Amino acid sequence: MSEKVVKKGNEAICEAAIRAGCRFFAGYPITPQTTATEYLSWRMPEAGGVFVQAESEVAAINMVAGSAMAGTRAMTATSGPGLSLMTEGLSVIAGTRLPTVIVNIQRSGAGIGSITGNQSDFYMVTKTLGHGGLTGLVYGPESIQESVDIMYESWDLAEKYRTPVIIMTDGVMGQMMEQVEMPDFKEAPDLSEQPYVAGKRKGGRKKHLIMDSPYFGPKATQADNLEYNYAQYEKVYESWDENEVRYEEYMTQDAEYLIIAWGTSARVAKTAIRHLREQGVKVGLFRPITLVPFPKKQLAAIDKNKIKGILTVEMAVPSQFHNEVMHYLDKDIRVEKYRRGGGNMVLDEEIEECVKKML
Amino acid sequence: MENTYLLAGFGGQGVQTLGQLLTYAATDAGKYATYLPAYGGEMRGGTSNCTVKISDDPIGSPAAKSYNYVVVMNLPSYNAFKGRVRKGGTLFVNSDLIKDAEADEGVKLVNVPLMEMAKEAGSPVVTNVVMFGLLCAYTQDIDLEVAKSTMLQKMAHKEKFIPINTKAFELGVAKGQEVK
Numbered sequence: 001m002s003e004k005v006v007k008k009g010n011e012a013i014c015e016a017a018i019r020a021g022c023r024f025f026a027g028y029p030i031t032p033q034t035t036a037t038e039y040l041s042w043r044m045p046e047a048g049g050v051f052v053q054a055e056s057e058v059a060a061i062n063m064v065a066g067s068a069m070a071g072t073r074a075m076t077a078t079s080g081p082g083l084s085l086m087t088e089g090l091s092v093i094a095g096t097r098l099p100t101v102i103v104n105i106q107r108s109g110a111g112i113g114s115i116t117g118n119q120s121d122f123y124m125v126t127k128t129l130g131h132g133g134l135t136g137l138v139y140g141p142e143s144i145q146e147s148v149d150i151m152y153e154s155w156d157l158a159e160k161y162r163t164p165v166i167i168m169t170d171g172v173m174g175q176m177m178e179q180v181e182m183p184d185f186k187e188a189p190d191l192s193e194q195p196y197v198a199g200k201r202k203g204g205r206k207k208h209l210i211m212d213s214p215y216f217g218p219k220a221t222q223a224d225n226l227e228y229n230y231a232q233y234e235k236v237y238e239s240w241d242e243n244e245v246r247y248e249e250y251m252t253q254d255a256e257y258l259i260i261a262w263g264t265s266a267r268v269a270k271t272a273i274r275h276l277r278e279q280g281v282k283v284g285l286f287r288p289i290t291l292v293p294f295p296k297k298q299l300a301a302i303d304k305n306k307i308k309g310i311l312t313v314e315m316a317v318p319s320q321f322h323n324e325v326m327h328y329l330d331k332d333i334r335v336e337k338y339r340r341g342g343g344n345m346v347l348d349e350e351i352e353e354c355v356k357k358m359l
Numbered sequence: 360m361e362n363t364y365l366l367a368g369f370g371g372q373g374v375q376t377l378g379q380l381l382t383y384a385a386t387d388a389g390k391y392a393t394y395l396p397a398y399g400g401e402m403r404g405g406t407s408n409c410t411v412k413i414s415d416d417p418i419g420s421p422a423a424k425s426y427n428y429v430v431v432m433n434l435p436s437y438n439a440f441k442g443r444v445r446k447g448g449t450l451f452v453n454s455d456l457i458k459d460a461e462a463d464e465g466v467k468l469v470n471v472p473l474m475e476m477a478k479e480a481g482s483p484v485v486t487n488v489v490m491f492g493l494l495c496a497y498t499q500d501i502d503l504e505v506a507k508s509t510m511l512q513k514m515a516h517k518e519k520f521i522p523i524n525t526k527a528f529e530l531g532v533a534k535g536q537e538v539k
Contacts, residue, residue, distance in 0.1 A: 006386050176421050177379065177394040179386045271419030349424045 021188030061089030091130025116343030117171030317341025368432025492531025
């Protein structure tokens with residue numbers, strides 16, 4: 001039964017994973033992810049699944065890969081430093097195209113950095129997963145409800161495209177509480193016949209291969225097979241540009257000014273937009289929901305004759321999302337940026353001031 | 360209508376529970392609400408605080424630069440947040456620990472002998488429930504019947520505290536109505 005509850009972001013997204021049929025979690029506690037691990041430590045066994053507190057993030061991501069190869073809906077959750085440790089395993093997951101879900105509850109800064117929320121893993125996650133230049137679907141929800149909804153369908157997408165799915169929340173969304181409608185429980189499909197799943201097929205016939213691998217293919221050499229298979233992956237990624245781009249336009253109908261932001265920054269911008277609208281400023285929001293695929297065409301289509309100025313908002317210093325957006329926008333549009341780093345939140349009052357300076 | 364609350368004190372005074380209670384109760388009363396804890400250094404000793412927003416409409420930012428209502432339960436919190444109350448807003452001060460408090464111009468100051476009131480209710484640990492009742496009565500963001508029922512439901516695991524929490528809530532409500 002779907003139900004409305006008030007929940008912490010980390011707990012809500014984990015509950016959505018359980019309801020989506022996830023039955024394996026391996027992870028290592030790290031602020032601000034810890035409440036997710038804590039929640040699943042009792043909730044996953046209660047739901048009949050397996051919870052492992054791994055000895056490190058390096059181990060955790062490989063356990064997730066192993067579980068996916070056994071045909072289970074498997075996930076992990078971590079934050080920036082942990083994600084760094086996971087990159088080798090992520091690369092393997094992207095290379096073998098294992099349907100898995102990784103939640104990155106971002107904290108700020110490089111190295112140990114700071115433990116408060118931030119959006120500074122944007123480049124790290126959207127450019128490539130580990131080494132090798134492969135990628136996955138990446139989502140940047142703005143609310144607990146949206147993170148729950150995305151989590152709920154994430155394995156369906158992961159299995160459809162045979163890809164990892166990365167959900168990027170942050171310390172703010174992970175720790176905050178608000179009302180959320182939880183979806184009904186659904187059963188995971190039988191994945192035993194999938195080519196990436198090892199073990200016995202139905203009827204007891206053994207598979208010859210432990211798993212599918214990009215080393216195998218129609219070509220004569222390993223190099224040619226890798227090249228061939230990666231070119232197939234590329235076609236999948238390109239198909240996402242057509243079929244999987246998601247974004248929200250908020251109060252853009254008559255907008256003369258535009259804020260472009262994702263995740264927590266975008267929801268903060270909405271408060272600023274409401275205040276600015278009360279003062280007669282025609283401002284709206286363009287919000288990418290998918291970070292991979294990025295809404296390139298939609299950004300390129302922003303009309304310089306209609307929009308007098310754009311403000312990008314993000315919680316990252318140096319800028320990352322801003323630079324990515326700039327790549328696609330019409331060069332004749334005036335663009336300013338507002339960002340906060342070090343774990344500081346962007347504030348609606350400051351967004352308001354930045355927009356007013358552009359008028 | 361959107362109201363922003365900042366609740367601050369030292370660890371153990373229950374400001375996080377107070378913030379969560381407001382969020383649960385406002386939601387039960389049919390409003391939109393968000394709760395955002397400050398965590399990190401604060402949670403590991405020293406001061407603790409959280410931001411709560413209660414609104415008739417969906418809430419964008421869960422944080423704010425200034426607040427309609429600021430509750431400070433200890434001196435470090437008073438020093439940190441007394442200047443963050445919006446004009447027309449209210450600063451609630453735990454007068455048992457903070458003497459001779461002052462508020463900025465245009466901000467109403469409400470001194471509350473929180474620990475004394477909690478003791479009167481039956482336990483020094485229910486200062487946050489006193490404050491919960493007080494805020495509900497004072498701000499009128501949350502229907503009092505709903506607030507009371509949410510509080511009792513969320514505190515139900517502490518059975519022996521039910522009469523004490525009820526008393527604390529009622530004392531808070533009376534004080535909130537008195538100072539309004």
